Amino acid sequence: MGRQQYDSLDRKILEMLTENARVPFLEIARECNVSGAAVHQRIQKLTASGVINGFESLINPSAMGYETCAYVGFFLNEPSSYETVVEQLRHIPEVVECHYTTGKYDLLVKLYARNNAHMLQIIRDNFQTIGAGRTETLISFKEEFRRQVPIE
Amino acid sequence: MGRQQYDSLDRKILEMLTENARVPFLEIARECNVSGAAVHQRIQKLTASGVINGFESLINPSAMGYETCAYVGFFLNEPSSYETVVEQLRHIPEVVECHYTTGKYDLLVKLYARNNAHMLQIIRDNFQTIGAGRTETLISFKEEFRRQVPIE
DNA sequence: ATTGAAAATTCAAGCTC
DNA sequence: GAGCTTGAATTTTCAAT
Numbered sequence: 001m002g003r004q005q006y007d008s009l010d011r012k013i014l015e016m017l018t019e020n021a022r023v024p025f026l027e028i029a030r031e032c033n034v035s036g037a038a039v040h041q042r043i044q045k046l047t048a049s050g051v052i053n054g055f056e057s058l059i060n061p062s063a064m065g066y067e068t069c070a071y072v073g074f075f076l077n078e079p080s081s082y083e084t085v086v087e088q089l090r091h092i093p094e095v096v097e098c099h100y101t102t103g104k105y106d107l108l109v110k111l112y113a114r115n116n117a118h119m120l121q122i123i124r125d126n127f128q129t130i131g132a133g134r135t136e137t138l139i140s141f142k143e144e145f146r147r148q149v150p151i152e
Numbered sequence: 153m154g155r156q157q158y159d160s161l162d163r164k165i166l167e168m169l170t171e172n173a174r175v176p177f178l179e180i181a182r183e184c185n186v187s188g189a190a191v192h193q194r195i196q197k198l199t200a201s202g203v204i205n206g207f208e209s210l211i212n213p214s215a216m217g218y219e220t221c222a223y224v225g226f227f228l229n230e231p232s233s234y235e236t237v238v239e240q241l242r243h244i245p246e247v248v249e250c251h252y253t254t255g256k257y258d259l260l261v262k263l264y265a266r267n268n269a270h271m272l273q274i275i276r277d278n279f280q281t282i283g284a285g286r287t288e289t290l291i292s293f294k295e296e297f298r299r300q301v302p303i304e
Numbered sequence: 305a306t307t308g309a310a311a312a313t314t315c316a317a318g319c320t321c
Numbered sequence: 322g323a324g325c326t327t328g329a330a331t332t333t334t335c336a337a338t
Contacts, residue, residue: 004215014209014211017209018208018209018211019208020206020207020208021173021174021207021208021209022173022174022207049215050212050215051211051212051215052209052210052211052212053210053211053212054172054209054210055172055173055174055207055208055209055210056170056171056172056173056207056208056210056300057166057169057170057173057204057206057207058204058205058206058207058208058300059166059170059203059204059205059300059301059303060202060203060204060205061300061301063156063201063202063203064301064302064303064304066301069251071223071251071253071260073256073290086296089296090296090297093301093302094301094302096298096299096300096301097295097297097298097299098295098296098297098298099221099223099290099292099293099294099295099296100292100293100294100296101223101290101291101292101293102290102291102293103288103289103290103291104225104256104288104290105290108223108290108292112301136255136256137255138225138251138253138254138255138256138257138260139253139254139255140251140252140253140260141251141252141253141254142251142252143249143250143251144238144241144242144250144251144252145242145249145250146248146249146250147248147249148208148210148211148213148248149211149213149216149218149245149246149248149264150216150245150246151211151216152216
């Protein structure tokens, strides 16, 4: 996509919207001395052009009964099986992220499980039966922080 | 936190809100045959109790000029330096996630850079000067998917 | 959970540069 | 035309019930 030109209104909108997707547009409007409709139109445009990829609510995994988080690195038997493996991972709801990587692993996956036994079950029963090859598991004890790329 | 009891209205709210944090509450209300205020009050309660951790807008990193994404695993020289290292990572804006892990690495970090040269610069000038020890870099060619834990 | 009122969002014109 | 404003219909939010 590449970097574009954003004016101060765009930047203020992106900053405030990043922190809180439900911030009142009029609050942004008042800070920038424009009408609420102007803010709305800018957001429409930023969304249409792919700068804003959507608005999502962050659900606490623990509140849904998912107490364990892990990253799993895959060493694929055959790199060509990559797309098939990704497709199968997509069908495992506990897998919440999947990256095609280079370096130590071929694929890096993030997943949540109800507990350690459930985690082991997913890895053994799901990961090791899709012919993906060897895996390495990194249990995440704590997500220290999580944020987005800096605006401008 | 632990799993709780959610009725069908809670579940519908969480499902619709997860996909789109700005979905009209009245749309949820009409599907569930309640008033908009009822939906609003449920969301307030889910937020206050920590089930919903907030609403965030997804900004396209590429549109901000960040074209490269990587995970970096840290082998800490001294595990006791953990908190100091995390604190220093928090001050590097390109670092968007930080996990305290067990397994192959002590810390796993996600970061964005403008390009490969910038990535190398962050790793050399920032990571290798905070006394964190050796690192391994996994470049993410493609984020295949990203989603949240299943609702109930 | 509902009602009703105040504030905010959204959309269609219309205005200005 | 691009980008704003205004005004009206819908939606969100909050207090009272």
